[in-house]
Amino acid sequence: MLPGQVCSTFTLCLHFRNQRFRSKPIPCACEPDFHDGFLLEVHRDSLGDGSKMADATSMLSICDPVHLVLIRTDTSGETMLVASYFLEWRSVLGLENGIANLPVELLGVGSECKVSVGILNIKLELYPRVNQTLSQEVVRTQFSLERQRTAEKERLFLVYAKQWWREYLQIRPSHNTRLVKIFAQDENCINRPVCSYVRPLRAGRLLDTPRQAARFVNVLGYERAPVVGGGGKQEQWCTLLAFLCRNKGDCEDHSNLLCSLLLGYGLDAFVCVGTKAKGVPHTWVMTCGTDGTITFWESLTGHRYIHKPINPDDPPLIEQPKPLYPYRTIGCVFNHQRFLGNCQPSDAVELCTFDLNNESKWKPMSEEAIKSVCSPGSTTSLPPFPPLCAAMIDAAAVSNEMELQLRILVSEHRKDLGLTTVWEDHLSYLLSPALAAYETERTTGISAGNEEFQDAIRRAVPDGHTFKGFPIHFLHRNARRAFATCLRSSFCEEIICCRGDQMRLAVRVRAFAYPESACAVWIMFACKYRSVL
Incomplete structure (x- = not known):
């Protein structure tokens, strides 16, 4: 490459326990030359001990992984998600000198999730050194226990979800055609409960109001997950870090982020899964006011719509409200704690009432079951939520x-x-x-x-x-x-x-x-x- 020539670049983004880092952009090549170091702080969680170094045993119980996301930026500024990887850093606790050299194989995303992208050589060093190192056997046993516990919780939730779905279909066989989405695939093609994609997210001082949050989400680019061959839409609900680093995503990514931000502002927010015109699957966000007002938020445009239900039993002379929103049907709503399937006779949005506590209209999932796999720290397979970063541009x-x-x-x-x-x-x-x-x-x-x-x-x-x-x-x-x-x-x-x-x-x-x-x-x-x- 000639000096001064503009070329495509790779950037490596990291997130660990509320800390975010970004490598310098480096030219795309067969052997990209990443030479960046990052200082990730591991502190005790208990109050008052925040600045103290945790001992080896305490660190072993910190199961948050280091999330690595590799982004490619082309010459026109367009970004592409190349790989997303969760690094288990605690293996360094079982090494005498507290130094580990790990060759990590990065795999592609979406339909390429089985294809190797390349090997990333990572050097981990614990600083300062801990007084007593743990035996590798202890470290391996901890990992094994965590994996077993997570697998068991996920198995029990799957059993529960199947039972819930059977009961839902018994209410009305036609429910089979409704868009009731309990699980969704992330960029690594891993199936996760949809409730795990949403969590109350505070924007600190970066955003001041819910409406400003809606504008921010709408400014992030819209791009459907790429499809190889025909057969409809490729599903890919991105983890939050992958969505933010790429600066663009599908309607589900936008809806999950907007719902998380509105929950952070103390609103009773839900992601809605349904269709818009011509039966195209779509997601949007809904907030329920304390006075019963239902507001729809379109995450791709920032528009807000008040929902006024139409009563099909009214006499023909009574004028019905004309819906201004683009949504046609709704199958389910969810947030980080609740999942509800629409079991009203019609799934047309304009005919629906949104009294979510009425079990004859909305079939709820057990909040305990959702909590067992979706609340922070419940399973080791749950990607942690990164904080938002301030704008780096002038x-x-x-x-x-x-x-x-x-x-x-x-x-x-x-x-x-x-x-x-x-x-x-x-x-x-x-x-x-x-x-x-x-x-x-x-x-x-x-x-x-x-x-x-x-x-x-x-x-x-x-x-x-x-x-x-x-x-x-x-x-x-x-x-x-x-x-x-x-x-x-x-x-x-x-x-x-x-x-x-x-x-x-x-x-x-x-x-x-x-x-x-x-x-x-x-x-x-x-x-x-x-x-x-």
Whole structure:
């Protein structure tokens, strides 16, 4: 590779007990050269001992693995999940010198979960050394006991789930066609109870409100799991770390994260599994208010809908509410503690009532059974939830860079058409309040500041002149891609290719950074020219 040449890169992400790390991006190669070291802190859990080093026996009881996620980023900034691996670090406790060299085989994800991606050489070192090392026999026995305990809990839950499903089908044979999802496969093709994908998640000071959390989740990219061959949708519910590191995922990933954040804000939130138009399987989030209000949250758009049930027994003259939401049927709802199958005569969302405590309408699973396999620390196979990370990008720098690139792209495009380009900086600056208002509206649902923007534009555009503006929204930071999309809009193309007397062009870019370096980008093109009658 030549110096200065842009290439695809690998990044290794780690999570261990509320600590997250990221390697430096390194060029993709047959033998990528990872040379990063990370200091993972192992402290006692008990209060007051937080800063003390745990002894070997205490450390042996800490069964949290180190979660490793390998991400590939191509030259356009697109990311791809390469591998996800849970590293058992405690083998180092049974070694005299407290140093272990582990060659770890990473496997692919999804349909490639049996295919080897490569070998990662990991060196583990315990620092400072513990006074007494444990015998390898003790370490092996601990691992074996944990595996047995986990396997037994998972076996009992499976037996219970089968019994629950039999009872559910006895209520009505047609329940067989409802989308009642008890287990889902993660990126490593491991079947997990759906309740284990959700957990109350606090965003610290990174997000202030539930609606801002919904906007953050909506800014994370949407991408369906890749399918090899035909036969419908490839299932892949990602672990939270894999979803966050990749910065994009399917609707289930978005719904699980949004539900976890809303639970963190103290709301009674559930993931809903059902269908939208044309019977397409879909998930979304629902919150139940203390006053009985049911609100649907669409995790892919950030939109919220109030559910008003239709009563099919009402006389025809009574006007029924028209549903605004895109959901058609609902099979089940779940969160970290509860799982309920819809056993109402119809699974049409508009006809459903959401009194979740009414067992004639919603068949519950035993909360104890769910807790035995889904509560933190219940089984060693449960991936721990990572904390959210603050944005690593400078929103102002991103805005400036993209604006500069768009100016060059517009000027080149107009030059090819034989047109000159004159930019007006003042007009470009005046577009800022509009872009800020669009983002505020997406986050809060409240429109504000439009009067001042319109007043400023009226002052900046003299009598007898025409002003045209076109705003557009992106979830990526690639100026060339954004420009190509803008040209596909006839209204935007009209502005970019505008000809006229005293023609002036303006462009403004405003990037809004969210946790995990998710970024919402608003672009506005505008022009003003003298109207010729």
